[in-house]
Amino acid sequence: MIVLRLLGTYETPGPFPLDYRKGFMSLIKESLKAFSAEEFERIYGKRAGRNIVFNCYFGEDMQIDKENENIILKSPSFLLEVSSPDTKLIAMIYNGLRKNREYTVFGSRIRLKEIKPVNTLIRTKDKIRVRSVCPILVKSSPDSGSRYLLPGEESFYGSLNHFCKVRYEEFFSEEFKGSVELLPLELKRVVVKHMGTYHTGFKGIFELSSSSKMLQFLYDAGIGIRTSQGFGMLELVS
Numbered sequence: 001m002i003v004l005r006l007l008g009t010y011e012t013p014g015p016f017p018l019d020y021r022k023g024f025m026s027l028i029k030e031s032l033k034a035f036s037a038e039e040f041e042r043i044y045g046k047r048a049g050r051n052i053v054f055n056c057y058f059g060e061d062m063q064i065d066k067e068n069e070n071i072i073l074k075s076p077s078f079l080l081e082v083s084s085p086d087t088k089l090i091a092m093i094y095n096g097l098r099k100n101r102e103y104t105v106f107g108s109r110i111r112l113k114e115i116k117p118v119n120t121l122i123r124t125k126d127k128i129r130v131r132s133v134c135p136i137l138v139k140s141s142p143d144s145g146s147r148y149l150l151p152g153e154e155s156f157y158g159s160l161n162h163f164c165k166v167r168y169e170e171f172f173s174e175e176f177k178g179s180v181e182l183l184p185l186e187l188k189r190v191v192v193k194h195m196g197t198y199h200t201g202f203k204g205i206f207e208l209s210s211s212s213k214m215l216q217f218l219y220d221a222g223i224g225i226r227t228s229q230g231f232g233m234l235e236l237v238s
Contacts (some may be wrong), residue, residue: 127209
């Protein structure tokens with residue numbers, strides 16, 4: 001079986017800071033490095049692992065401690081989902097996470113309880129309905145001020161297509177001649193603290209239209225920018 005997406009269950013007492021993503025970026029990097037220093041250098045040495053996407057799910061009953069900027073877990077377990085269109089890479093991350101079963105994230109010790117593949121294949125469809133499980137970030141070009149964009153804004157669709165096309169062509173080494181269309185269904189604007197600064201994106205349900213190969217790529221690699229930093233992961237909506 002070809003593995004493209006992993007779901008890990010971790011145990012921890014918590015808490016985690018609101019700016020938690022860099023801690024899990026470190027976990028993924030160190031797990032890959034522990035398994036293959038050569039592969040770590042290939043992925044993170046130049047382009048910062050742009051075809052990896054991950055998300056942490058802390059549970060519906062988690063609470064936000066605004067005063068201390070912490071996430072308080074009500075359950076002793078949480079989920080870490082990691083995805084990539086690079087089957088060799090995701091296999092190495094899988095083995096690295098199993099090898100690196102205990103890790104400390106911002107002072108909280110986490111322990112891997114279970115990890116399993118959760119693949120989804122998009123076969124002949126040219127349109128899918130998806131939900132973003134973490135915020136999606138899209139930015140305008142530096143010539144346009146390099147600001148965050150939301151669906152409906154003038155430059156959004158051009159910028160979205162640019163990022164999708166560049167990443168697709170870089171990964172497959174072939175030209176993408178089509179386009180990516182995003183139809184909002186239930187979206188909301190979100191502001192997220194990451195790496196000490198605030199980033200504006202969106203979450204919710206929308207339709208994506210493109211070639212089946214591009215749709216599979218976006219599902220596996222994430223959509224938008226900063227996907228390797230915990231943004232842009234998708235799940236199918238039936």
